[in-house]
Amino acid sequence: MSLTFYFAPMSTATITAVVLAELGVAHETVRMDIKKGDTKKPEFLKHNPNGAVPTIVHDGTVIFESTAITMYLGETFGVEKNLYPAAGPKRGEAMTWITWANVTLGEAVGRLMRHTSSWHPQDQQNAKAGEAAKADVEQRLEILNSTLTGKSFLVGDYSLVDTHVNSLVDWIRMSNAADMSRYANLNEWSKRCASRPAYAKVMAGAMG
Ligand SMILES: N[C@@H](CCC(=O)N[C@@H](CS)C(=O)NCC(=O)O)C(=O)O
Known part of the structure; x- marks a missing residue:
């Protein structure tokens, strides 16, 4: 191999x-x-x-x-x-959240960065588009926060779904792209993910 x-x-x-x-x-x-x-x-x-x-x-x-x-x-x-569900409904849930992280949450984060970050050309930035992107990031983080209510991990026990989604959430946290203090479930879940030796x-x- x-x-x-x-x-x-x-x-x-x-x-x-x-x-x-x-x-x-x-x-x-x-x-x-x-x-x-x-x-x-x-x-x-x-x-x-x-x-x-x-x-x-x-x-x-x-x-x-x-x-x-x-x-x-x-x-x-x-x-x-x-660390990953066998083919079946749980696999479907795993694919849902992995895809959601990049396509839905990641899309809003990318848009926010494009319109607000100094890494991107300022002549292509639009303040209103930046505000709309910020609201979308916050709404999508709240979806994740609510999903984690009463749950330790996204799909059953710890899995690569958590590894993947938490990496993106970590990036948002590190780049100060959103005020994370309002997402208590999400922050507790990130701590559980960060306690993994591999992480x-x-x-x-x-x-x-
Ligand atoms: N949608 C891709 C994004 C990959 C991507 O944009 N990678 C960046 C680093 S974060 C890269 O390799 N950029 C290389 C370059 O700009 O030359 C994924 O999820 O893998």
């Missing part, structure tokens, strides 16, 4: 780094420097034409998009480790 993980520090690839650490699957990590243009080099573009990490190559098959990678690694290695290992900089 061969598994190569294309990674860059402080990027979406952190999600996959924690997923792989949880699974304990042997793999080779190729560290990319985005600022130096590694993700746009021809040898990488032949794997992922989008020029983005995370990307994995498993026994010759390329998988990109962090959602697809989490679901693929979960299905392939996570079921026997009780601590990745965050301690083993992959940073």
